[in-house]
Amino acid sequence: MDILRFITAGSVDDGKSTLIGRLLYDSKNILIDQLEALEKQSKNKNENGIDLAILTDGLRAEREQGITIDVAYRYFSTPKRKFIIADAPGHIQYTRNMITGASNSQLIVILIDARQGVIEQTRRHSIIASLLKIKNVVVAINKMDLVDYAEDVFNNIKAQYHLVAQKLGLENVQYFPISAFYGDNIVEKSEKTPWYTGSTLLDFLETVEVKNSENTVNSRFQVQYVIRPQTEELHDYRGYSGEVISGTYKKGDKITVLPQNIETVISKIETGGKEVDAVFTNQPVVLHIEDDIDISRGDFLVKTEQLPKVENEVEAIVCWLDKKELNEGNKYFIQHKSKVLKTIVKEVEYKIDVNTLENTPVYSGIKLNEVVKVKLKTSSPLVFDSFSENNNTGSAILIDETSNSTVGAVMIL
Template identity: 80%
Template sequence: MNIIRFITAGSVDDGKSTLIGRLLYDSKNILIDQLDALEKQSKNKNINGIDLAILTDGLRAEREQGITIDVAYRYFSTPKRKFIIADAPGHIQYTRNMITGASNSELIVILIDARQGVTEQTRRHSIIAALLKMKKVVVAINKVDLMDYSEDVFNRIKSEYELVAHKLGLTDVYYFPISAFYGDNIVEKSEKTSWYKGPTLLDFLESVEIDQKEDHKNSRFQVQYVIRPQTDELHDYRGYAGEVISGSYKKGDRVIILPQNIPTKISKIETGGKEIDYVFANQPVVLHTEDDIDISRGDFLVKEEQLPKVENEFDVIVCWLDRKELKEGNKYCIQHKSKVSKVIIKEIDYKIDVNSLEKIPVTNGINLNEVAKIRLKAASPLVFDSFEDNKDTGNAILIDETSNSTVGAVMIL
């Protein structure tokens, strides 16, 4: 079975956690002892006597306030597919948490309260989906039970969101009328929405095709560790350990070592202590080269006909995660997979209004949760692809040199 990763997003109290709880409950993915614990802890009980939202709200503060603060991950499976779900906070001040969860997701489920329609947070989360190049968007119009299961309300909100989607260039958008509290159209079709002819949400998630492009992407391998046993038995052994980020490699492939730009050949491939002839994306592997070359942690081995960019200066979209302002001239470390390098903020081009998508001139700096386009200058060349071409080599994080905390999520343009 293949795995699909998706994230739920929306405004506060739109029912994200309840939706995930409903998926787990109705698909029989909750153990009996978990149900007993839920019944004891539940405050906002449904007809089954439990509060499904607390399945994902694991922090004590979350349960006390009835809100989601941190990204919660849940796993479940059906006979057709396995799922990894990220439940993102709805509060504006936790937008950074939402971006963290969305960065590894292949699909986003945006909940809209049928009473409220499209809100500022709906637009904010849709913009993040567009920035992260998410191909498929599910719009779950929740709490239709509170609007008498009205088809007119559903169509009105659908029309509202279609304008947002068109402006953002989101093309694969799917709409569902649901009630997470009662379970309408989530796992089972609801008789109360006889006007809705589409599949249930779970049927859709089980059958939707996610474009798995790993085998089609350019081949990328970054060295995580240089293996030199220094023993008599393996006196001349030198291997380069890491994970194949994308594409594939086989014995005899001509590759370029970057950023040094030195050509060589792959002489041997090992995985699990055994020699193999071929390796593909997401496999841990040890590569050997035909020539003795000074190769270090963070260097790339790429096929000579599939070269990425190698630059000291580059433009990025950054979501700022720190309470200290991002300003021109500030210095940070950038971590790009295994490679860490010092960078300086050379220029702040503009920030993005998350409500109108307009580009706003920056007079001071970039504040917490703001999104901006900036130009970075690195102390050493960075090997990368654009985020649109390859998410795995087109993302990075900015780290504060003094506190060692992550202060920015970066998408390289």
């Protein structure tokens, strides 16, 4: 069975936690003791006498206020597929939490309140889905029970969101009229929407074809640790350990060490303490090379015919995650997998307006949750691919030099 990782996103009180609770409850993925605890803690009870949102809202403050503050992960399975769900907060100030949850998701469920239609948070979350290259978008138009399950309300919101999707280049978009509170069209088809002829939400999640976003063509390996035991048994042993970020490596492959730009050949490959002939994406391995080259943590070993870019200056989209403003000239650390370099914001080119989706000029500092295009200059060359080609080597984070806080999510263009 494969695993589908997806995130729910939407504004405050759109019903994200209730939707996840409904999926767990109706698919029989809740234990009896959980149900008993749920009944005791429930304030906003449905017809079953329970508040399904409590299943994902684990913090006491979340349960008391009826809101989601941090990203909560839930795991469940059906006979067809396993699922990992991220429940993201709806408040604007927690948009950074939503970015964290979405970064590993293959699908996003955007909830829209049937009474409200497409709002600013809908656009903001859609922009993030677009930036993170999430291929599949589900628009769940929730609280249909509060608009008498009206078909014209559903169609109007569908038309509104279609314009947003077109603007952002979101292609695989599916629409569902649901009521998370009563369970309409989530696990079972609802008789209250006879005009809706599509599948239920769970049916779609079980059957949607999720193409693997991993780049299997360009071989990328970054050194995490140089193994040099210097013992009597392993006197001359020198191996470069790390994870195969993408592609494949075989014994005898011609490779280039970057950023030094020195060519060599793989002489031996080890994984799990055994010597092998080939390794693949996501495998932890130790590579040995024929020549004595000075290689350190953060250096790349790539196939010579598939070289990435090696530059001191990069253009990137940055989602700003800090209360302190981002300004031109600010200095940070940029962490790119195992490599940490000093960097300076050379230029802030434009800001993406979440209401109009247009690129707007920047007249002042960039504030929390704003999305901008910048030029970064690094202290030494950065080895990277564009985010659209390989999201593993095209993503990074900005770190504050004094507090060590993560302040920016970086997608390299």
